[in-house]
Amino acid sequence: MTSAPEDAVRVRPYDSGDEEAVVALWGECGLLVPHNDPRRDIALKLAFQPELFFVAEAEDGNGRTRVVATCMAGYEGHRGWLNYLAVDPALRGRGIGRAVVAHAEAALRALGCPKINLLVRRSNEQVVGFYERLGFEVADLVFLGKPLRGQGERK
Template sequence: MTAAGIPIGRLDPAETEAAVALWQAAGLTRPWNDPRADIAAALACPTATILAAREDGGGTGDRLVATVMAGFDGHRGWLYYLAVADDRRGQGLGRAMVAAAEAWLAAEGAPKVQLMIRADNAAARGFYGRLGYEQSDVMVVGKRLDR
């Protein structure tokens, strides 16, 4: 798989810190969610993955430039942690990462894909709207079990 000419593959656990840094730079992390634990859980789950796009780091190894987490709960697919490096935004990489995640979910048997967007994130709403995602007439409720 490639995204905007950049190879996409499964995130390697050794890339955890690079992924966390990318997510922090994109404003995706929150104090109550441990992104390292999220990575470990997704990579250990047979119905989840984290896809990563890497570019040649110019002799310093590959550089992680985009990620997306995808999971299938048996009823629908979910997307999380879509992030693109600041210097790679606007080049189609986010769109390509979503397409790769959708393909992975379709191969898992997911008939539908959903994601959650923070209400104040107009840029994300616009991005996903351009990809054909529509707002659902549902309310998300939650309860923390780790307390």
């Protein structure tokens, strides 16, 4: 596939048949890290707010569709979160990421969510400009984490 403008992309809820394509896309986008099992992350999302897990699909030029973007959104009643936003590297700059984020924002807004947060790994800081163009602001915060699982388990 060489082109997929935003209007040729359909954002829809994740379906279990998407798993292989989603995991492959996350790999292409550099979102896979040793301490996170992507299939486990998918299973966890499907157990909690699966309606907020979105994929974007586009035709591949042969009449078939394929997954070209993903976004896991979440809302616990205080803030919304975006995770695993991924767009096929060959299709970036065509409005697909913007469309997926807009879809997630609309879903969160419908739930009464007042604000969306997201985290960006230092290894992916080049994406910050994209988020700023969508209205996100770099927050003056220090992010802390604490593992609650044993050594060798997901962190």
